[in-house]
Amino acid sequence: MDYLGGLTQRSRPPYKSVSRAKAGCRFGRRGLRKPGKLRPQPEHIMKQLLLATALIALPVAAFSSYQIFLVPAAGQVSAGIGDTSAFTGIITDVQAFAAKGDIEGAKTRIKDFEIAWDENAKGLRSLDPATWDTIDGAADTALKAVRASAPDAATIQTALADLQISLGAPVQANAAAPTAVAAGLGDTSAFTSIISDVQADADKADFAAAKTRITDFETAWDDQASALRALDGAAWGTVDDAADAALDAVRATTPDAAQVTETLAALQAALQAAKSVTP
Numbered sequence: 001m002d003y004l005g006g007l008t009q010r011s012r013p014p015y016k017s018v019s020r021a022k023a024g025c026r027f028g029r030r031g032l033r034k035p036g037k038l039r040p041q042p043e044h045i046m047k048q049l050l051l052a053t054a055l056i057a058l059p060v061a062a063f064s065s066y067q068i069f070l071v072p073a074a075g076q077v078s079a080g081i082g083d084t085s086a087f088t089g090i091i092t093d094v095q096a097f098a099a100k101g102d103i104e105g106a107k108t109r110i111k112d113f114e115i116a117w118d119e120n121a122k123g124l125r126s127l128d129p130a131t132w133d134t135i136d137g138a139a140d141t142a143l144k145a146v147r148a149s150a151p152d153a154a155t156i157q158t159a160l161a162d163l164q165i166s167l168g169a170p171v172q173a174n175a176a177a178p179t180a181v182a183a184g185l186g187d188t189s190a191f192t193s194i195i196s197d198v199q200a201d202a203d204k205a206d207f208a209a210a211k212t213r214i215t216d217f218e219t220a221w222d223d224q225a226s227a228l229r230a231l232d233g234a235a236w237g238t239v240d241d242a243a244d245a246a247l248d249a250v251r252a253t254t255p256d257a258a259q260v261t262e263t264l265a266a267l268q269a270a271l272q273a274a275k276s277v278t279p
Contacts, residue, residue, distance in 0.1 A: 101153070192271045
């Protein structure tokens with residue numbers, strides 16, 4: 001025991017460790033040394049490299065799995081212009097007329113096809129230009145055959161059969177793909193607007209004005225009849241029947257206000273229901 005208060009030579013006073021920690025110094029065999037920069041050990045470097053590789057590889061693998069299992073390949077969606085049944089239905093009618101030798105009937109019906117095809121040309125061509133060109137070429141051939149100055153029955157049937165084949169081929173395999181020809185008559189707002197005017201005149205008991213305005217509807221409806229019937233024959237028939245009832249009510253010798261209102265409301269409902277699912 002010495003003069004430091006009974007401490008042995010091997011004892012370590014606590015203040016030494018505290019002072020070393022604060023000074024950031026190290027003790028060696030030669031006493032106190034200045035702090036130095038630690039060199040990373042090889043095994044530590046290897047661990048860091050492995051960790052970095054794993055962090056990079058994991059997202060890449062996850063993204064690749066997403067691409068493989070969740071994203072459909074481009075080849076899984078077949079090219080095409082959608083549901084062509086509205087067009088094939090018209091050509092079937094043309095074939096029936098031609099088979100009976102009714103070339104005039106065939107000419108009238110194929111005109112319906114031509115109007116519907118031309119009105120939808122922009123949308124259909126944007127879906128698949130190559131398919132559209134193929135069908136358009138077949139359509140031109142069929143139109144020329146039916147409209148020939150001296151129509152040949154065999155030529156007509158061959159041209160119509162080829163057109164049916166080209167129309168039957170392009171249906172898209174992907175059920176979620178948009179269809180180019182929607183059920184319905186398209187935008188019927190021009191017609192509903194006229195009928196609203198007719199109803200306004202009838203509400204004022206001005207049946208002379210109502211008759212004049214509903215004649216505007218009749219003219220516009222008849223002018224569009226071929227094109228609208230080609231788009232959706234059933235919808236067109238429903239609206240046409242409602243229109244006839246409204247025309248009869250408004251044009252009655254002694255119009256009944258309640259009947260006029262009822263028939264006009266039914267016509268408005270039919271026109272609204274006949275709107276296409278897609279514009």
